[in-house]
Amino acid sequence: MNKKTLPGFSTRAIHAGNEADPSTGAVAPPIFATSTYAQEELGKTKGYDYSRAGNPTRTRLEENLASLEGGIASRVFASGMAAVGAVCHLMKAGDHIVASNNLYGGVPRLFDQIMANFGLEFTYVDSTDPHNVERAIRRNTRYVYIETPTNPLMGLTDIAAVSEIAHKRGCEVVVDNTFMSPYFQQPIQFGADMVMHSTTKFLNGHSDGLGGVLVCTTKDQAEKLAFVQKAAGAIMSPFECWLVLRGTKTLAVRMKQHDENGRVMADFLSGHPKVEQVFYPGLKSHPQYELACRQMWGFGSMITFETGSLGNAKRLLKRVRLCTMGESLGGVETLISHPATMTHAAIGQKGRKAIGLTDGMVRLSVGIEDVEDLIADLEQALG
Numbered sequence: 001m002n003k004k005t006l007p008g009f010s011t012r013a014i015h016a017g018n019e020a021d022p023s024t025g026a027v028a029p030p031i032f033a034t035s036t037y038a039q040e041e042l043g044k045t046k047g048y049d050y051s052r053a054g055n056p057t058r059t060r061l062e063e064n065l066a067s068l069e070g071g072i073a074s075r076v077f078a079s080g081m082a083a084v085g086a087v088c089h090l091m092k093a094g095d096h097i098v099a100s101n102n103l104y105g106g107v108p109r110l111f112d113q114i115m116a117n118f119g120l121e122f123t124y125v126d127s128t129d130p131h132n133v134e135r136a137i138r139r140n141t142r143y144v145y146i147e148t149p150t151n152p153l154m155g156l157t158d159i160a161a162v163s164e165i166a167h168k169r170g171c172e173v174v175v176d177n178t179f180m181s182p183y184f185q186q187p188i189q190f191g192a193d194m195v196m197h198s199t200t201k202f203l204n205g206h207s208d209g210l211g212g213v214l215v216c217t218t219k220d221q222a223e224k225l226a227f228v229q230k231a232a233g234a235i236m237s238p239f240e241c242w243l244v245l246r247g248t249k250t251l252a253v254r255m256k257q258h259d260e261n262g263r264v265m266a267d268f269l270s271g272h273p274k275v276e277q278v279f280y281p282g283l284k285s286h287p288q289y290e291l292a293c294r295q296m297w298g299f300g301s302m303i304t305f306e307t308g309s310l311g312n313a314k315r316l317l318k319r320v321r322l323c324t325m326g327e328s329l330g331g332v333e334t335l336i337s338h339p340a341t342m343t344h345a346a347i348g349q350k351g352r353k354a355i356g357l358t359d360g361m362v363r364l365s366v367g368i369e370d371v372e373d374l375i376a377d378l379e380q381a382l383g
């Protein structure tokens with residue numbers, strides 16, 4: 001179908017992959033809790049033979065997510081990290097990845113402490129300047145792996161510029177779109193070859209399940225990743241698939257509210273005397289505000305701010321009452337975290353210093369509560 005004739009985002013979020021169950025008419029997709037499938041005769045199945053290889057609830061979610069990101073197919077995995085691992089499973093010893101130097105800390109941990117042992121090679125660059133990506137590409141580079149905006153410093157990478165550079169050199173671009181969700185950013189429109197999400201975050205949206213997805217732009221990627229699902233086995237369970245399918249139905253309304261609350265909160269923090277700096281792409285003071293307006297349709301609700309010291313950060317985190325201190329993001333409830341000791345502990349102090357991540361930084365995933373209540377909570381905690 002021509003892109004222009006596709007139904008709108010919310011319509012696809014609710015209907016793609018969510019057709020009524022043909023055998024019962026059930027409007028909500030059934031959870032196919034089955035490991036295997038009865039076969040009529042040797043070699044004759046109804047399209048499924050074993051749930052590691054395929055499951056109807058999973059098929060529905062894969063259709064839904066492909067439609068939302070504008071891909072041709074998608075493959076879902078047991079977690080965001082399992083999806084990143086699946087990208088590595090497409091490679092062989094001696095292949096190289098150019099990665100952004102500011103990623104969710106678990107990604108360089110996987111690359112350097114596990115995948116490097118199998119002969120994969122990695123170079124980290126500041127991808128906010130696409131020339132750095134260009135300089136790092138080698139003859140054996142297979143993928144450029146970026147996250148935009150980055151976790152937690154909210155740096156942006158120009159997806160179109162990096163894709164053009166990578167394609168000229170024969171490599172593919174994988175974009176982690178977890179922070180924006182397809183509602184606010186669709187990397188494939190800007191030339192990305194694959195889109196990754198930790199579905200654990202905004203796609204699920206309710207902090208009640210783990211998962212990951214790779215949205216594909218070619219049949220080759222889709223087939224190879226289906227093989228990785230079947231061969232390596234880190235697939236999403238039918239129940240988790242159902243949770244994400246349920247979550248994406250309200251993605252548009254949730255994202256609108258996240259964005260509205262995020263903007264109000266960023267303004268509040270920017271004007272607060274105890275806050276030294278606010279990292280949010282929706283602020284005109286953000287160095288890449290212009291790029292944010294070009295490749296994103298909203299700014300979301302991820303905000304990092306500088307409290308000045310570890311002591312200040314600790315005090316603030318202890319005093320919050322409505323905001324929940326915890327890892328993760330993208331749920332309906334506001335989560336507050338300390339990147340240096342939580343999400344980015346894995347990259348060590350040297351790694352954090354290299355990207356400018358300080359001990360005084362606090363990250364907010366602004367939820368969809370009444371924003372006045374969130375501000376009141378932060379006001380008392382900062383005070």
Ligand SMILES: Cc1ncc(COP(=O)(O)O)c(C=O)c1O
Pocket residue numbers: 079080081082104106147151176178179197198199200210211212328343
């Ligand atoms: C941007 C980003 N990418 C990937 C991941 C990894 O996802 P998961 O925790 O679902 O394995 C996370 C987790 O926090 C993340 O924030």
